[in-house]
Amino acid sequence: MYKIETFIPKESLQELRQALLEVDAGHIGNYRGCLSYYPVTGVWFSDEGSNPTVGQKGQWSEEPELKVEVNVDDANKDKTVEAIRRVHPYEEPVINAIRLE
Template sequence: MEPMDCLVIYVPTVAAQAVRQAIGDAGAGRLGNYSHCSFSAEGTGRFTPLPGATPAIGAVGSPEEVPETRIEAIYPRSRRSAVVNAALAAHPYETPAFMTFAIDVGVPGGAGPAD
């Protein structure tokens, strides 16, 4: 089984569906006979655009709070560039907050979900 990674990305809630669709189309969220699988949680994003920023929301020097959605999806490590690039292309922010990390999808003492 190919190594798997996870993408976690924070998106303004109004753009969450577009980002979920883009990463799913790029290969994230494939589990067995399912595609576009992800988990989302709602929250509040906070930031202050600094001089030189071109914010999609808010103004330079002014603290901002935005309803955001945390999206999590797993993907085969070989799809990392495609998934991250799709997420960034669909995301409205100038500098999206995201992380990727390796995960273990194996079942202890048994086969993994794709085996």
């Protein structure tokens, strides 16, 4: 079992929820699409070669985001990460796959 977490702008939540549902991420018993999210503040510096969705090249950015967490079976980890990458609006999304014991 893995916990997959990512950070997205609030306006991307519904698209991400649908993508996760389509790959059966967050399936717990008779419930599907189970996930958690909460507000965080993302901070980053965009290097000159970047193409930032938010902020400017060569500057620090600080934006409200949602941290989204979903649990998936081992066999579903790669499909879930691919689904997140497909809908994530950032050029370089942070996607953490944490093995649960």
